[in-house]
Amino acid sequence: MSGVATSKLAVAVTLSGGLGQIGFTGSPLGLRAELESAQAQLKDFMATNQNLGVLPVGVGIIVIGSTPERWLPIFAKFKPAVVWLSFGSAQQMQAWTEGIREVASSSKVWIQVGSVNSAIKAAQICQPDALVMQGSDAGGHGHAKGASVMTLVPEVVDALKDHGLSHIPVLAAGGIMDGRGVAAVIALGAEGAVLGTRFIGAEEAAMDSDVREEILAASDGGESTVRSRVFDDIWGTNPWPQLYDGRCLRGAIYNNRENGMDIESVRTQLYRDTERSQVEEVSMRDVACIWTGAGVGLLKKLEPAADIVNQLPEEAD
Ligand SMILES: Cc1cc2nc3c(=O)[nH]c(=O)nc-3n(C[C@H](O)[C@H](O)[C@H](O)COP(=O)(O)O)c2cc1C
Structure with missing residues (x-):
């Protein structure tokens, strides 16, 4: 969530048991500043979890209009837990994936796509550590001709299996607002859920x-x-x-x-x-x-990110 999910929100999510993501910063300089801030905020956490090997937040990259070269030194320096790539061809994603793996082998590469076809292409060409399947309910940019996670996730799970790619986990994004949504996408075959819009209601989100x-x-x-x-x-x-x-x-x-x-x-x-x-x-x-x-109608109040994260497992159960 470019501009909304800064290090403050990402760190708050991570410290409460989720995996926080820093949205696309637009410039490598901006990302460096966010990661420096995340590192400082996570100092105590890192001291008590010394064997992590990564900085436990993810970073979002919009691939269209960016090239890996200027960003790779930042991944090498900070080793974010996840580099999350969105919006670009499988060939572009491949260059990013290979570059990231070369400089920050402990960082996971997630690729967000919005169709079965692009999921299979990305899986075959890039072998990402996870695919984030973005359904049409999602806030922000996405596939114009997308389907909702209700059909997208199970079709992708089946297609990955048919192509011998079921080792690549699927995460679902789009319209997941609470534990009911988490339970639903798990039932559909996803291994995890991504929540964007719900965190606009987090006190730590950067928002006018x-x-x-x-x-x-x-x-x-x-x-x-x-x-x-x-x-x-x-x-x-x-x-x-x-x-x-x-x-x-x-x-x-x-x-x-x-x-x-x-x-x-x-x-x-x-x-x-x-x-x-x-x-x-x-x-x-x-x-x-x-x-x-x-899912905006399910967003009712402003609350600490920790409260949102903490509610999810219980609600999902
Ligand atoms: C305010 C906002 C900004 C977003 N910005 C980005 C972005 O910069 N890059 C990106 O890949 N996805 C972006 N997204 C989409 C998210 O990656 C994710 O797919 C989406 O938030 C999931 O659906 P949900 O909003 O219904 O939870 C954005 C979403 C929102 C709500």
């Missing part, structure tokens, strides 16, 4: 309070969130390949486009609404792209 209020107030995720490319088209040339779109809270940006406004006019309207927001109350969802999953 106005934006978080919008998210906490939203319910009925199928109505209040929507997948679209407009959330990237709005800023100018869209760097994301057609394969991908993203899920955000529904607001004026999406509604104007859906109602037939051309993208230039949607931009002009956004500019006007942003100006207006300086002098009068304007809903944040009309002037920002608020990346959020379809």
